[in-house]
Amino acid sequence: MKERFELLLSLKTLEYEINELLIFSKECEECFDLLQEKLDSLHQFMTCEDNVSRWDSWGTDELIVSHSEKVRDASVRAACSMEKHQSKRSCNHELNVSEYIETLASTVKNELEEFGVDGSSKVVFIGSGAFPISALTIASEKGAAVCCIDIDQEALILGRKVAELTGLQSAVTFTSEKADEVPFTAEATHIFIASLVNNKKDVLNGLRKAVQPSAKIILRYGNGLKSIFNYPFERDNLNDWSVASSERGEGIYDTVLLKKKIHTSTIVI
Template sequence: MPASQKGLLNHLYERKQKLIYIVKRLAYTLECKSKSFRFIKLKSEVTTLKEKYELLCSLKVIEVEIAELARYAKEFDGCYDLLKSKLDDLCAFINRKENIVKWDQWSGLEEVQELSQQLRETSVNALCDVEKYQSIRAQQVGLPVGQYVSSLAQSVRDEYDNFGIHSESNVLFIGSGAFPTTALTIAKETGADVICLDIDQVAIELSRVVARKSGLENQITFLHGDIKAQHDFQTITHVFIASLVKDKHEVIEVLKEKVWDGTKVIVRFGNGLKSIFNYPFNDMITGNWLQHAVPPENSDSIYETLVLEKESKVLI
């Protein structure tokens, strides 16, 4: 074989070996990257699953703590302060960004929905118990203050400024409860007349005591019963529907036939993570209502707000 051909074959062989080496290195690099990607993906999946179980455990632990404290409080009323503190913790929980992220990721799971509904019923019942206790204590040591009460009072101040409530307004509050913070705040700070309506007779009687203790008994009227049984809506300018009212759509349907044009209906509710402490609300409203959502004034808001305004029917 001529030397020139032999040299060419050697050169081609060396090129072939280099190409084989490059291909092997490339395959090795791709394999390493694939393993790294699989590891990162697995790590991400593990982290995500961890957040799922953190959310489940948090919901379960909070529900058990509130339920047990509510039971203990019936045996020893000193536990009501502990229960109120735990409800304040729940208010903080629903506004933490990391909890909202977990909720957005996992709220569609049936087990998360079941736990959240159970927690909502437990927390709503516990809050009703706490409000009754606060009303009784108001007769003895003055009006209580906690994160829930102070946060709610601040939200009310923001609302009456935005909704045009003043001394000439007549406000109906549906689901006012035993410690009607909204009614007290509006009556005291705007001079408006307020009607409190609740289906719980005990809550109505206790809230009368709170109004009297606050010196507002001449501005606030208390009615026991269902909204369907009420008839005198001619002077009502604003209606509040509490976040703890479960059947909001049914109430709105009743109001549609009772309130006058221009009346504003302020619907409080809690969707998303806030639904573990408020009843949620689908804002698909039928009928002659103008509506707009109200953005919260601060990040610590414990509920959401939708405003409906009765619109005049156009006759053609």
């Protein structure tokens, strides 16, 4: 029982500190550094073996679930605010986005190799955000054409500016339309769904008729303790999709590769 209260206290503390730092950062830009440190510590918290063990024991507790969702709401707002801050700093030449891409490329490269992204690929990135480093890395490292989708208009404007700064504006496009309404989706070879995208099942339902059978859907998510930063994904009722591969590790999110099922009808004579 003691571990339950330890976990509950940790979740309440995380939520409070993240929300307070969000308020502070609006008043003082230097507080974004503190907010970044807190988000980094959140990632460490999610992968700590002791915390994972506590979650395994108490993760279904009603109060634990409620406060974990509150932490996620706070951390998602914080991550989006941080991305906009980083994007604005890049546009003001206070942050070298090219160096940022080079640093991230080393961590993303294996993922791109695993899923077969190359120069001939056409990639849709759903939930690209205001500082679309993953999407820009795909275009920069692999030379692939990328279509970024986000419902946040300010994020799209900032994303375009960052793409222009990196000289990738011809390879990376931006839109707020739903993925199934974008013509590029029908030609896409790969579709990435960001871990901070909510209602992943709804997104998949929309993609079902829009994508070609050979398209690879790379869905990032976080279940269990990782759901305090990522939106979760349950694999039940995946009638139109098959799981091609799945990866769970010590990263801040997990990944599942989905492919559209080809339904064949049987004719009875």
